[in-house]
Amino acid sequence: MSETAVPAPTHPTLEADIAAVLGPRSIVLVGMMGAGKSTIGRRMAARLHLPFTDADTEIETAAGMSIPDIFEIHGEAYFRDGEARVIARILDSGPVVLATGGGAFMRQETRNRIRERAVSIWLKADPDVIMRRVRRRADRPLLQTADPEATVNRLLGEREPVYRNADLTIASRDVPHDRIVEECLEALHAHLCGARPADEPTRTD
Numbered sequence: 001m002s003e004t005a006v007p008a009p010t011h012p013t014l015e016a017d018i019a020a021v022l023g024p025r026s027i028v029l030v031g032m033m034g035a036g037k038s039t040i041g042r043r044m045a046a047r048l049h050l051p052f053t054d055a056d057t058e059i060e061t062a063a064g065m066s067i068p069d070i071f072e073i074h075g076e077a078y079f080r081d082g083e084a085r086v087i088a089r090i091l092d093s094g095p096v097v098l099a100t101g102g103g104a105f106m107r108q109e110t111r112n113r114i115r116e117r118a119v120s121i122w123l124k125a126d127p128d129v130i131m132r133r134v135r136r137r138a139d140r141p142l143l144q145t146a147d148p149e150a151t152v153n154r155l156l157g158e159r160e161p162v163y164r165n166a167d168l169t170i171a172s173r174d175v176p177h178d179r180i181v182e183e184c185l186e187a188l189h190a191h192l193c194g195a196r197p198a199d200e201p202t203r204t205d
Contacts, residue, residue: 014185015047021192022048026090027097028114030105030163031123032156034133035172036180037099040123043181045097055100058086067101084110091117102155106162119191121184122166127152129173167191 027044029037038054045052056067059082063070070079083104090098091113098118104110105120114120125133130152163169168187172180 014189015049017193018185018188019048019050022095022119024095026095026118027188028091028118028120029097029099029123030114030120030166031102031172032125032130032152032159033102034130035102035123035125036133036177037123039177040172040180040184041097041099043177044184047181047185048097051096053090053096053098055083055087055090055098055104058090059083059101062086080107083107088113102159105166106159111162111165119188120166120168121187122163122169123172123180124160124163124169125172127156130156132174 027041027048027050029041031037041054042052044050059070059079060066063082065073067079070082080103083101084107087098087100087104087110090096100110105114127149131149134148134152168184168191170180170183170187
């Protein structure tokens with residue numbers, strides 16, 4: 001008795017296509033504080049059935065103290081060294097959607113590891129969007145200055161040329177979160193799958 005192969009779906013979902021091609025790689029969100037990396041990352045992870053990890057949360061867990069306390073007690077250089085180690089460990093542990101801190105992508109070592117182990121997405125936010133989102137929070141050590149807006153503009157000037165090295169860029173703005181998530185997934189699909197036909201090869205057995 002011959003067996004009939006179950007036909008492959010003719011229109012696999014966006015998520016299934018991405019997962020199939022992504023393999024063991026992670027998805028890493030980079031960009032400024034307030035760009036929405038954690039919020040968008042959690043929703044992307046749910047859509048892709050991947051774990052979500054926030055690098056800042058993992059750093060606090062590893063250090064046993066908050067990020068503001070790390071900055072105050074040990075300084076930024078100490079924090080950046082720990083950040084690089086934590087991100088390396090996360091990327092070595094299997095595919096996740098990872099939200100990174102605003103300065104993480106500035107380190108060459110971390111960029112190289114992200115390039116090797118992940119697909120990176122820069123959530124690009126304008127200064128006014130960033131300020132609206134962060135001015136209500138007191139847990140941003142780099143903004144504990146006399147002129148936070150000037151600090152944000154300075155950081156953008158320093159960081160945006162580096163953020164442009166990310167694989168993909170998505171504009172983060174004040175629209176529903178799910179719209180940004182959808183744009184991220186569509187860009188990922190185009191980047192990973194290109195123009196290849198979605199259908200599986202025809203079985204000949």
